[in-house]
Amino acid sequence: xxxxxxxxxxxxxxxxxxxxxxxxxxxxxxxxxxxxxxxxxxxxxxxxxxxxxxxxxxxxxxxxxxxxxxxxxxxxxxxxxxxxxxxxxxxxxxxxxxxxxxxxxxxxxxxxxxxxxxxxxxxxxxxxxxxxxxxxxxxxxxxxxxxxxxxxxxxxxxxxxxxxxxxxxxxxxxxxxxxxxxxxxxxxxxxxxxxxxxxxxxxxxxxxxxxxxxxxxxxxxxxxxxxxxxxxxxxxxxxxxxxxxxxxxxxxxxxxxxxxxxxxxxxxxxxxxxxxxxxxxxxxxxxxxxxxxxxxxxxxxxxxxxxxxxxxxxxxxxxxxxxxxxxxxxxxxxxxxxxxxxxxxxxxxxxxxxxxxxxxxxxxxxxxxxxxxxxxxxxxxxxxxxxxxxxxxxxxxxxxxxxxxxxxxxxxxxxxxxxxxxxxxxxxxxxxxx
Amino acid sequence: xxxxxxxxxxxxxxxxxxxxxxxxxxxxxxxxxxxxxxxxxxxxxxxxxxxxxxxxxxxxxxxxxxxxxxxxxxxxxxxxxxxxxxxxxxxxxxxxxxxxxxxxxxxxxxxxxxxxxxxxxxxxxxxxxxxxxxxxxxxxxxxxxxxxxxxxxxxx
Numbered sequence: 112x113x114x115x116x117x118x119x120x121x122x123x124x125x126x127x128x129x130x131x132x133x134x135x136x137x138x139x140x141x142x143x144x145x146x147x148x149x150x151x152x153x154x155x156x157x158x159x160x161x162x163x164x165x166x167x168x169x170x171x172x173x174x175x176x177x178x179x180x181x182x183x184x185x186x187x188x189x190x191x192x193x194x195x196x197x198x199x200x201x202x203x204x205x206x207x208x209x210x211x212x213x214x215x216x217x218x219x220x221x222x223x224x225x226x227x228x229x230x231x232x233x234x235x236x237x238x239x240x241x242x243x244x245x246x247x248x249x250x251x252x253x254x255x256x257x258x259x260x261x262x263x264x265x266x267x268x269x270x271x272x273x274x275x276x277x278x279x280x281x282x283x284x285x286x287x288x289x290x291x292x293x294x295x296x297x298x299x300x301x302x303x304x305x306x307x308x309x310x311x312x313x314x315x316x317x318x319x320x321x322x323x324x325x326x327x328x329x330x331x332x333x334x335x336x337x338x339x340x341x342x343x344x345x346x347x348x349x350x351x352x353x354x355x356x357x358x359x360x361x362x363x364x365x366x367x368x369x370x371x372x373x374x375x376x377x378x379x380x381x382x383x384x385x386x387x388x389x390x391x392x393x394x395x396x397x398x399x400x401x402x403x404x405x406x407x408x409x410x411x412x413x414x415x416x417x418x419x420x421x422x423x424x425x426x427x428x429x430x431x432x433x434x435x436x437x438x439x440x441x442x443x444x445x446x447x448x449x450x451x452x453x454x455x456x457x458x459x460x461x462x463x464x465x466x467x468x469x470x471x472x473x474x475x476x477x478x479x480x481x482x483x484x485x486x487x488x489x490x491x492x493x494x495x496x497x498x499x500x501x502x503x504x505x506x507x508x509x510x511x512x513x514x515x516x517x518x519x520x521x522x523x524x525x526x527x528x529x530x531x532x533x534x535x536x537x538x539x540x541x542x543x544x545x
Numbered sequence: 546x547x548x549x550x551x552x553x554x555x556x557x558x559x560x561x562x563x564x565x566x567x568x569x570x571x572x573x574x575x576x577x578x579x580x581x582x583x584x585x586x587x588x589x590x591x592x593x594x595x596x597x598x599x600x601x602x603x604x605x606x607x608x609x610x611x612x613x614x615x616x617x618x619x620x621x622x623x624x625x626x627x628x629x630x631x632x633x634x635x636x637x638x639x640x641x642x643x644x645x646x647x648x649x650x651x652x653x654x655x656x657x658x659x660x661x662x663x664x665x666x667x668x669x670x671x672x673x674x675x676x677x678x679x680x681x682x683x684x685x686x687x688x689x690x691x692x693x694x695x696x697x698x699x700x701x
Binding site: 154 | 584
């Protein structure tokens with residue numbers, strides 16, 4: 112067994128920032144085990160100052176390509192609460208459909224493009240294309256359908272245009288909704304069954320690691336909370352989203368330019384596994400059946416199972432989307448205009464479950480309808496302390512393995528959380544062929 | 546024909562593609578082209594490329610030349626740096642998207658990249674003068690692509 116370890120995994124991701132895994136052990140004493148985020152501090156909050164309520168969601172949705180829709184929804188909710196804008200039930204149903212589409216897309220790509228290559232020991236998704244083309248094609252098919260949900264409901268797959276504060280400027284037709292429903296039933300559901308089969312066959316490859324932590328997610332009485340709900344902790348139960356600051360407690364650490372968070376313990380986890388632990392009783396029977404098949408049980412404390420929880424959720428999102436479409440079709444699409452007449456100018460908080468966990472936006476508007484102050488707490492920031500705590504427990508447990516294997520296990524751990532590292536800039540890095 | 550912008554318009558010169566699309570819309574240029582702003586979700590392009598027609602992609606590109614310089618190249622002419630060991634889905638960019646499209650056999654036949662060397666990629670900056678003044682050249686190059694394409698592939 113090694114008593115000295117020096118692991119540095121540097122992931123230079125293009126220009127802006129990167130995540131490094133650093134582990135240092137001397138004479139059996141673990142000195143460092145952490146994920147370092149070296150990223151230019153983000154100025155989105157400052158950028159929002161002085162902007163009108165029409166602009167807030169447009170700006171925040173560009174923070175991140177993958178979490179674009181989540182930022183947009185959360186931004187709408189904060190703005191609508193601050194300005195006293197009521198939205199219709201139809202708007203809420205359409206937004207829930209959008210959230211399902213975004214969750215489906217992110218969860219499936221995470222499970223198949225990031226986690227599955229680890230389970231199949233192929234290094235990355237690129238060799239997977241050659242060895243398991245059916246898996247990659249199913250993932251891309253599901254991504255396409257998820258994009259189509261966004262296109263039909265909000266006018267565009269990336270950076271939606273027709274959803275605005277107070278409602279929608281354009282609405283889907285019943286025929287479009289019916290077509291989506293058919294594709295969800297005839298393509299998405301069988302594809303998800305196939306993905307569940309693939310992952311079931313790989314269950315033995317999921318590292319057996321357990322560390323109980325505090326799990327925080329939204330929780331609702333009515334449904335599996337993604338679009339809305341109270342903040343719920345496995346340690347202390349439910350509180351209103353108005354208490355989000357006390358449920359995040361951001362603080363600065365020297366090794367990361369992203370803030371860390373803690374509530375009742377040294378860290379907590381957000382994301383699919385936290386949602387599962389808090390809300391498994393709200394999932395549809397088919398999703399619970401997949402959970403059973405994949406060995407995901409209530410009170411699961413293995414962060415590597417986050418990937419499995421994402422697949423279980425994806426099944427729920429697909430089937431719940433069908434139910435939402437049925438409800439919309441039964442009610443009939445009402446041709447309504449967005450409510451953009453503020454009844455007050457104050458402070459509003461939006462809390463939404465995005466694929467990686469709870470996202471909070473808080474805005475204060477002045478009397479001209481411009482943002483005077485803004486605060487955004489992103490899921491990755493909330494998970495960073497938990498990742499470090501996982502590393503500190505996992506490293507001593509695997510000291511008998513070669514250093515390279517330990518490093519790979521830690522990369523797998525980070526991938527299980529799919530942190531939002533350096534998503535903001537994607538420049539091409541070009542060397543011309545001579 | 547599709548004209549595709551990749552990049553984040555909140556980050557200085559990374560927004561050059563979006564700026565070009567804005568100009569095309571404002572001046573109603575290339576009315577037959579579909580304009581796509583992929584933002585930072587390059588992977589979403591994988592099934593939105595035109596399989597048989599022309600795809601012009603505009604992106605900030607680190608090519609080792611002076612800021613504002615525009616270069617035309619095809620994916621085969623350039624070695625786009627692909628990161629194989631991703632810690633996060635957020636790292637998938639255009640290079641990875643092309644590699645993926647190639648390997649599953651859905652790489653469009655005609656892709657032209659117009660790369661613009663950035664000066665500064667910083668949040669809340671807008672385009673640098675060097676890159677802003679390159680926008681007309683990008684438009685001319687798109688025009689030339691359209692002309693060549695019509696000559697080579699009449700009827701498309």
